[in-house]
Amino acid sequence: MVTPSATAPLCKRCGIRPATYRRFGSCNACRSAFYAHETRLRTANLPLISFEEFCRQHPWRASRRPAPAAVIPPAAAFPAFAEDPELVPGFLLFSPIMQRLAADIRKVAATDASILITGASGVGKELVARAFHRLSDRKNKPFIPVNCGLLAPELAESLLFGHVRGAFTGAVRESSGLFLAANGGTVLLDEIGDLPFGLQIKLLRFLDDQVIWRVGGVESRVVNVRILAATNRDLPALVKRGLFRADLFHRLTVIRIHVPRLAERVDDIAGLATRFLQAAAPEKKFSADAIRAMEAYAWPGNVRELKHLVTRIRHLFPGDTVSERDIQYYLAQGSAWESTAEDPEPTDVAPASAPLPSSLIQLSWTELKRRTTEEQRIKLVRDLWVECRGNRREVAKKLKITYKTAFRLLALAGLRQHPE
Structure with a gap:
């Protein structure tokens, strides 16, 4: 075993400098490989071994010295990418916190309990919802995601519950609605905090009895749909402000799953970035300094921002090895775009938080x-x-x-x- 020095700690298994040494004394890939091996032993009911014994039995490199070139080869740094084959493609589980999240998903996926998935924008809430669907008995039935923020209040009920012909102006043919289309499967109500207030009571009634009444219709129909909800908003605060029904909130939060920000799971950054780059541009690779620069970044846009960074590198970076300076340059490009995007164009619609002018009552x-x-x-x-x-x-x-x-x-x- 290599004894890590105080100035440049080395991984116990592969001999490189890991960013997560303070936590585990090893790099992300070695720990992920150990967790995968431990899972196989548990499945086969075989005796477990320690991480040190695992390092002795499964040496990664013939030499335990650091590689002379400060470059992390995409294919060698993360051989298995720690991707759980039972979850949806792309659901990468490098860090312990995400592996615990996957364990929670497996525990409740087979139930029909209502689940609220919370987390900031860009953390992968829809991937978590797809994992719930894939691990359930409904995996061969439809999975339909619905963005509640895009539902027009006057058409939302018709879109979800359906309508009969002539129910309103423009209803030239009848529609079954998304709930009936997903019968037997799963519906994800993404951005549930933006659901029109008038539709919340109808959704609450549907969650209670799974009966749909089409707009303009006189006949009901029973469906079997599992409802998952996701949001990046503070629903308890919306309930206190009277903008979200308390009874619907409690009905949706039978089980709550929180997806942490990317900055809260630094162990995932190197693996995710390498995986994204290998998929987008296999001929390119990150240097060790570039990996450290990404691990030190705050990632306000979470995994989505990391994907956008890799996309910029794929199309704009002319070389083969991405350095720390290149990472800082392309991150600065993204930050400039985000600061511009946060300033919306002026509109005659007052912002939601602003008080209504008294003249509007006229x-x-x-x-x-x-x-x-x-x-x-x-x-x-x-x-x-x-x-x-x-x-x-x-x-x-x-x-x-x-x-x-x-x-x-x-x-x-x-x-x-x-x-x-």
């Missing part, structure tokens, strides 16, 4: 809907409800709408009792 309801978001309209209805002390006719008068419309809006906002 507009017609149609114009008000065009200039405001649904969250703002719900807040406006709530404020008027309190101001009018629960008088629905006064609310309708101030909004210039019919009493029936005001009654429906108040019901959607969850306001049925007289305010205290």
Whole structure:
């Protein structure tokens, strides 16, 4: 065994300098290979061995000295890529924290319990949902992802539950809806925090009895669909603000799975980057300094940003070995793009968090809907409800709408009792 020095610690197995020595005393690839070997021993009910014994039985290099060139060959650095064959393709499990996540997925995948997948944008929440589907008894049935942030409020119910012919203007033919199309399978409601408020009560009812009523129809139909939800928003905070139903939140969070940020699982960065680069440009490779530069970066865009970095290297980098300086250059390109993208163009629609100007109350309801978001309209209805002390006719008068419309809006906002 090579005794690591204080200035440049070496891996116990391969003799290279690992970024994760402080945690394990070994590099990512060696630890991943050991975990895979340990899993095979457990499956065969054979005696387990220690990591030191594993290093003696499975030497990686004939020489235990560091490689003279500071280059990590893509094919040699991560021979098995620690990819679990039972999970979806591309679900890479280098770090212990992701391997624990995979173990949790296996435990609950076979159940029909509602699961809420949380995590920042770009961490791979849809991959986790696909893993749940693939490891369940529904794996041969459809898997349909739905981005709730893209659902238009006036068409969302029709898209999910279906409609009959002539149910509304433009409904020239009937539609079965996505829930019926996924019968027997799984539906992922991605960005569930952006689901229109009026549709949340309908989804809650569907989760309770699995019965769909098509828009304009008079016949119900029972379906068998597993619902998975994913979000990058703080749902408890939305519940407190009255923008997400508390009963739906509790119905969805029977089991909660959190996918950590890439910066919280540094052990994954080298393996993921090498795997992405090998798939995109097999002739290129990262130097050891480039790997360390990526491990020191914060990755605000998570795995998606790492993929974009590899894409830029594939198309723009002319050489074969990517250095630390090259990584910093292409990361700076991405940061400049992100800072530009975060400044949206001005619009006449007020931001969701901004207070509504008092002049908007003078507009017609149609114009008000065009200039405001649904969250703002719900807040406006709530404020008027309190101001009018629960008088629905006064609310309708101030909004210039019919009493029936005001009654429906108040019901959607969850306001049925007289305010205290």
